[in-house]
Amino acid sequence: xxxxxxxxxxxxxxxxxxxxxxxxxxxxxxxxxxxxxxxxxxxxxxxxxxxxxxxxxxxxxxxxxxxxxxxxxxxxxxxxxxxxxxxxxxxxxxxxxxxxxxxxxxxxxxxxxxxxxxxxxxxxxxxxxxxxxxxxxxxxxxxxxxxxxxxxxxxxxxxxxxxxxxxxxxxxxxxxxxxxxxxxxxxxxxxxxxxxxxxxxxxxxxxxxxxxxxxxxxxxxxxxxxxxxxxxxxxxxxxxxxxxxxxxxxxxxxxxxxxxxxxxxxxxxxxxxxxxxxxxxxxxxxxxxxxxxxxxxxxxxxxxxxxxxxxxxxxxxxxxxxxxxxxxxxxxxxxxxxxxxxxxxxxxxxxxxxxxxxxxxxxxxxxxxxxxxxxxxxxxxxxxxxxxxxxxxxxx
Amino acid sequence: xxxxxxxxxxxxxxxxxxxxxxxxxxxxxxxxxxxxxxxxxxxxxxxxxxxxxxxxxxxxxxxxxxxxxxxxxxxxxxxxxxxxxxxxxxxxxxxxxx
Amino acid sequence: xxxxxxxxxxxxxxxxxxxxxxxxxxxxxxxxxxxxxxxxxxxxxxxxxxxxxxxxxxxxxxxxxxxxxxxxxxxxxxxxxxxxxxxxxxxxxxxxxxxxxxxxxxxxxxxxxxxxxxxxxxxxxxxxxxxxxxxxxxxxxxxxxxxxxxxxxxxxxxxxxxxxxxxxxxxxxxxxxxxxxxxxxxxxxxxxxxxxxxxxxxxxxxxxxxxxxxxxxxxxxxxxxxxxxxxxxxxxxxxxxxxxxxxxxxxxxxxxxxxxxxxxxxxxxxxxxxxxxxxxxxxxxxxxxxxxxxxxxxxxxxxxxxxxxxxxxxxxx
Numbered sequence: 001x002x003x004x005x006x007x008x009x010x011x012x013x014x015x016x017x018x019x020x021x022x023x024x025x026x027x028x029x030x031x032x033x034x035x036x037x038x039x040x041x042x043x044x045x046x047x048x049x050x051x052x053x054x055x056x057x058x059x060x061x062x063x064x065x066x067x068x069x070x071x072x073x074x075x076x077x078x079x080x081x082x083x084x085x086x087x088x089x090x091x092x093x094x095x096x097x098x099x100x101x102x103x104x105x106x107x108x109x110x111x112x113x114x115x116x117x118x119x120x121x122x123x124x125x126x127x128x129x130x131x132x133x134x135x136x137x138x139x140x141x142x143x144x145x146x147x148x149x150x151x152x153x154x155x156x157x158x159x160x161x162x163x164x165x166x167x168x169x170x171x172x173x174x175x176x177x178x179x180x181x182x183x184x185x186x187x188x189x190x191x192x193x194x195x196x197x198x199x200x201x202x203x204x205x206x207x208x209x210x211x212x213x214x215x216x217x218x219x220x221x222x223x224x225x226x227x228x229x230x231x232x233x234x235x236x237x238x239x240x241x242x243x244x245x246x247x248x249x250x251x252x253x254x255x256x257x258x259x260x261x262x263x264x265x266x267x268x269x270x271x272x273x274x275x276x277x278x279x280x281x282x283x284x285x286x287x288x289x290x291x292x293x294x295x296x297x298x299x300x301x302x303x304x305x306x307x308x309x310x311x312x313x314x315x316x317x318x319x320x321x322x323x324x325x326x327x328x329x330x331x332x333x334x335x336x337x338x339x340x341x342x343x344x345x346x347x348x349x350x351x352x353x354x355x356x357x358x359x360x361x362x363x364x365x366x367x368x369x370x371x372x373x374x375x376x377x378x379x380x381x382x383x384x385x386x387x388x389x390x391x392x393x394x395x396x
Numbered sequence: 397x398x399x400x401x402x403x404x405x406x407x408x409x410x411x412x413x414x415x416x417x418x419x420x421x422x423x424x425x426x427x428x429x430x431x432x433x434x435x436x437x438x439x440x441x442x443x444x445x446x447x448x449x450x451x452x453x454x455x456x457x458x459x460x461x462x463x464x465x466x467x468x469x470x471x472x473x474x475x476x477x478x479x480x481x482x483x484x485x486x487x488x489x490x491x492x493x494x
Numbered sequence: 495x496x497x498x499x500x501x502x503x504x505x506x507x508x509x510x511x512x513x514x515x516x517x518x519x520x521x522x523x524x525x526x527x528x529x530x531x532x533x534x535x536x537x538x539x540x541x542x543x544x545x546x547x548x549x550x551x552x553x554x555x556x557x558x559x560x561x562x563x564x565x566x567x568x569x570x571x572x573x574x575x576x577x578x579x580x581x582x583x584x585x586x587x588x589x590x591x592x593x594x595x596x597x598x599x600x601x602x603x604x605x606x607x608x609x610x611x612x613x614x615x616x617x618x619x620x621x622x623x624x625x626x627x628x629x630x631x632x633x634x635x636x637x638x639x640x641x642x643x644x645x646x647x648x649x650x651x652x653x654x655x656x657x658x659x660x661x662x663x664x665x666x667x668x669x670x671x672x673x674x675x676x677x678x679x680x681x682x683x684x685x686x687x688x689x690x691x692x693x694x695x696x697x698x699x700x701x702x703x704x705x706x707x708x709x710x711x712x713x714x715x716x717x718x719x720x721x722x723x724x725x726x727x728x729x730x731x732x733x734x735x736x737x738x739x740x741x742x743x744x745x746x747x748x749x750x751x752x753x754x755x756x757x758x759x760x761x762x763x764x765x766x767x768x769x770x771x772x773x774x775x776x777x778x779x780x781x782x783x784x785x786x787x788x789x790x791x792x793x794x795x796x797x798x799x800x801x802x803x804x805x806x807x808x809x810x811x
Contacts, residue, residue: 023582023585023586023589023591024578024581024582024585026574026578026581050585050588050589051585052581052582052584052585052588054577054578054581054623055623056574056577056619056623057615057616057618057619057622058615058616058619060570060571060574060615060616061571061573061574061577061615061616061619061620062574064567064568064571064574064575064578064616065574065575065577065578065581066578067567067575067578068542068565068567068574068575068576068577068578068579068580068581068582069578069579069581069582069585070578070582071565071578071579072540072578072579072582072583072586073582073586073591074581074582074585074586076578076582090568091567091568091571094567094568097412097413098412098413098414098567099411099412099414100412160411198414198416200540200563200564200565200579201538201540201563201579201582201583201586201592201598202563203538203563203593203596203598205416206418206538206560206561206562206563206564207414207415207416207418207563207564208414208415208418208553208558208560208563208564208565209412209413209414209563209564209565209566210412210413210553210565210566210567211413211415211553211554211555211556211558211566212549212550212553212554212555213413213555214554214555216401216402217402217409217413217555217556220404220405220406220409221406221409221412221413223406224406224409224411227406400555400556401556410556413555413556415553415555415556415557415558418558418560418561418562418563418564419511419558419559419560419561420556420557420558421511421512421513421514421552421557421558421559422511422512422513423513423557424513424515424557425513426512426513426514426515429518430518443500445499445500445503445693446499446692446693448499448500448503448504449499449502449503449524449527449528449690449694450524450690450730450731451524452516452518452519452520452521452522452523452524453512453514453523454508454510454511454512454523454527455512458500458503458504459504460504460505461504462500462501462504468512470512471512471513473517473518473519474518475518475519475720475727475728475730476519476726476727476728477519477524477727477728477729477730477731479728480728480729480730480731480732481731489728
């Protein structure tokens with residue numbers, strides 16, 4: 001039986017963690033994810049979980065301690081944002097290379113500098129090649145649901161990779177919305193017990209973790225990580241199917257919103273998808289065949305599926321909430337265009353960098369993107385594919 | 397654990413580079429690093445024990461009888477620390493292969 | 495039971511095997527092996543190692559020289575990594591997920607680079623939070639793994655590859671950081687400084703106390719590096735002894751804030767005795783550089799006196 005509640009994204013995440021009841025949580029506060037360790041330490045203080053909460057002195061230590069705990073045989077979790085993730089960066093790679101199924105909540109925020117505490121995706125994009133499974137969440141419900149699915153994915157024997165559950169800072173993390181929660185008992189049944197095959201605390205089989213891995217081996221170990229990432233696709237799908245059977249809520253690699261019969265579409269991630277849906281609805285009422293593809297599973301990237309889903313369109317706009325500063329478009333745009341090219345799907349595409357540092361993204365702006373797409377689909381001329389949305393710029 | 401070497405295909409390597417047979421460095425012999433060799437002169441040895449713990453390479457076997465045995469040259473790197481601590485001149489350093 | 499060197503070596507198995515690839519004559523494996531021997535035979539250990547000489551030489555895929563569980567993550571976080579494993583143990587033990595009758599102890603090793611410098615924050619955090627673990631710094635006074643660069647543990651005037659003894663600047667110009675005292679400042683139950691001397695009693699007993707004192711403990715162990723210090727490899731134990739006899743490396747412990755000097759040389763030797771055999775101090779013995787030896791001696795004397803005072807003050811009724 002689901003429970004109707006009204007919660008912020010951070011509360012929803014913290015409650016998911018409480019229901020999962022991990023053995024160890026090590027975290028350091030950083031806006032806008034601070035509430036997660038706050039809520040969680042309250043659960044610990046009130047004896048509502050069995051977790052050992054480690055109030056570390058930095059995010060570097062948060063990830064290091066999480067790695068130590070997971071390697072020891074525990075289910076270990078953490079949460080962070082922006083610069084916190086930047087400070088963890090070294091350990092992010094180490095966590096995945098050690099094949100530890102850690103689960104982390106990432107509440108997306110702009111990475112410094114200059115300092116800004118508001119939402120964009122520059123933190124997540126900085127670790128997109130770090131070997132973590134990355135799931136994005138449009139709202140509190142998805143942040144909660146993705147969190148409930150995370151351990152089943154991470155701990156699967158064909159995967160054994162860490163998972164990052166992303167949601168937008170403030171926009172989602174601090175907005176109170178309706179949500180369906182599952183019962184503690186049901187959650188624990190779904191998530192299951194963690195039974196690692198090899199772990200430090202097994203005195204019957206002492207193990208060594210984290211070698212010096214030289215020329216003869218590192219290549220193969222890295223390829224092993226890539227293989228696990230490919231395997232994750234199947235597992236993510238299976239877990240989502242089980243989840244749907246349980247809760248009735250359906251999750252796929254990406255959500256197609258009025259996409260199948262669309263002529264023009266936006267591709268984006270996280271909360272912007274919600275605003276885009278409202279715009280799509282309005283345009284549809286006006287007879288415009290607009291649609292949306294909302295990427296949920298960003299790593300592994302659903303290359304063939306995305307290419308197939310977008311192949312029938314006349315024009316596509318990819319919205320990146322992080323600028324790669326490479327003079328050639330954002331990360332999501334690169335992933336999508338590369339997927340299309342490799343799968344021999346030729347659709348005119350344009351990229352918009354938007355919402356940097358928490359800049360509001362309005363329906364009006366998204367309407368202007370669809371206007372641009374109409375123009376492109378009429379003329380088949382893309383013009384400059386690398387654009388900004390909502391940027392103040394002089395005429396020259 | 398199966399034998400792992402530089403010919404092992406990726407599927408047969410351990411995940412993440414973990415090693416499940418702790419202490420298997422013993423399979424890696426370091427004796428060929430040696431240019432000088434300690435020679436134990438048993439007659440002069442008083443079994444005082446001072447050389448037992450100073451060997452960085454655990455190459456001085458000590459029995460349950462609390463007595464040392466001859467060197468394990470599979471690992472001895474010939475550093476000479478043992479010879480230097482011996483108060484009785486019971487360990488001599490000699491050039492390897494002479 | 496009173497310490498018996500022969501009995502310990504013969505009857506307590508080495509938990510740090512041969513076949514590792516530390517340099518010939520390295521001081522680190524000698525102390526690490528003895529520290530590991532201080533574990534009760536029936537106890538399991540989780541060792542966390544900071545990146546450094548010891549880590550890259552004892553766990554080169556696919557070989558590990560550790561017979562206990564071992565984890566290396568990165569350079570600056572042996573403290574936090576070990577703390578995480580200890581938190582897992584506490585949690586899982588409490589929940590009945592681990593065998594009740596089995597004890598696991600947690601020991602972190604780091605060189606002076608991974609401990610005094612890049613890993614200081616992680617160490618400080620782990621100690622402050624009260625994890626039941628021992629952090630062992632094997633201090634060889636420079637970043638040896640990358641090729642003898644100065645650290646905050648490098649003694650004044652030492653010639654290193656980033657504090658070279660040049661014509662204008664004669665080696666490292668700053669004095670060593672006193673890490674053991676920084677750890678005492680964390681008000682943890684056990685802090686000790688030691689090295690491998692003669693029969694290893696000091697090292698062994700302090701290790702045993704550190705491992706079996708409940709709560710965080712810190713051991714600072716001098717581990718000479720023949721290559722970085724420039725002395726013949728066979729002189730390891732002589733260098734150790736001189737460090738203790740000149741009071742360059744005082745042997746002491748601090749139990750619940752009370753200082754106890756565990757070795758007071760019958761005759762405190764002049765610091766030249768320790769400096770002269772080492773190439774890193776060679777320039778100090780050139781004519782005109784006598785002031786450097788004097789300064790060094792002054793520093794050693796001041797620290798030693800400070801320690802004597804602390805012992806007196808902290809043990810007053």
